[in-house]
Amino acid sequence: MxxxxxxxxxxxxxxxxxxxxxxxxxxxxxxxxxxxxxxxxxxxxxxxxxxxxxxxxxxxxxxxxxxxxxxxxxxxxxxxxxxxxxxxxxxxxxxxxxxxxxxxxxxxxxxxxxxxxxxxxxxxxxxxxxxxxxxxxxxxxxxxxxxxxxxLKKLPHNFSYVQRAISLIRQTSGIVSIETLARGSYTSQRNLLDSFRQYVGATPKQLASMARFNSLVKKYIINPDIKALYGKLERHGYHDASHLYKDFSRYVALTPQEFIGQENGINLVV
Structure with a gap:
């Protein structure tokens, strides 16, 4: 590639x-x-x-x-x-x-x-x-x-709410509450949920969960040390190993070991 x-x-x-x-x-x-x-x-x-x-x-x-x-x-x-x-x-x-x-x-x-x-x-x-x-x-x-x-068209003001919330999700690697996102976006939780439906298609909670998982897995791909990974789960917003395995099963239908064993060039690029 x-x-x-x-x-x-x-x-x-x-x-x-x-x-x-x-x-x-x-x-x-x-x-x-x-x-x-x-x-x-x-x-x-x-x-x-x-x-x-x-x-x-x-x-x-x-x-x-x-x-x-x-x-x-x-x-x-x-x-x-x-x-x-x-x-x-x-x-x-x-x-x-x-x-x-x-x-x-x-x-x-x-x-x-x-x-x-x-x-x-x-x-x-x-x-x-x-x-x-x-x-x-x-x-x-x-x-x-x-x-x-x-x-390049003039977009409604609620577009800026979504931009701010996504910026916060990135900054925190998805470890952030909906309350914090709404406050940081200068809007209500209800309005933020509706705006995400309009522009993203997922809820803020779903997007934050995806960001959290992707952030951790990127580090895992670059440094495939499973023991080091398990030692830092809480830092990445995971309670324990079973919580991590649940996300691997949900998002990629693989165990962590199976995932790291595949060709991950595209995942690193994308």
Missing amino acids: HPRSLPIPLYLRPYVKSALWLNRNAGEAFNFHILPRFHPAFIFSTEDTQDVANRYAGNELVFQPCNIYFGGGGVVPSLFTIPVKMDIILVLLHPQGTGAFWQEDAVHFFDRPAKISRDGQQLRILNEMIQEARTIDEKWQHILAFLTKKL
Whole structure:
């Protein structure tokens, strides 16, 4: 796998976390369970991608060349197998980006991946422009122009509540109460819950739990010392080993040892 970062303009950074060109030549297949999807994503497959079917959020989704896919955030375990050549542009949004992009309640997109290449004239035209472009940089410029047009709109004031709450969730690695989130976002708990439904598709509690698990697992991938991990569970918001095992089972359908034994390059990149 050969990831290459693509530049994000400053004006898109409130919505877009990162963009990557991922290229992998055909070879020995590898399987991996992906972490809870904190960041919704666009996947733009180029003409150099080969067909591959995967279990994504409990559904079978066939990735094909010259198509656009969107997956909202999610918690349903997803198993990917990559046995063929893959050439994609992956755009990761901030959690609030789902509702901002689609202009409808993000709850409709949570854990619901789909091919969107022909969902409207704008997407059809974008897909054609991407496939006609000769280089990755040219393809990226078309995508940037499209995202700019879709995202740079005046949003209701409750968008800022969600931004502040997500910032707090990140700062605390998910170890934070809904009361603290509402207070730090300058709104009520009820209003914050409604705003999360609109822009994220998950509750603040769900997103905080995902952030807590992902934060701990990232450290675990980088330093796979299970004894050291168990010695610091409380620091990461876990009561004991059984609490941790419960989250591994819920989010990736693996034990900690099984998870660390898989190929985790994509999890580190994403």
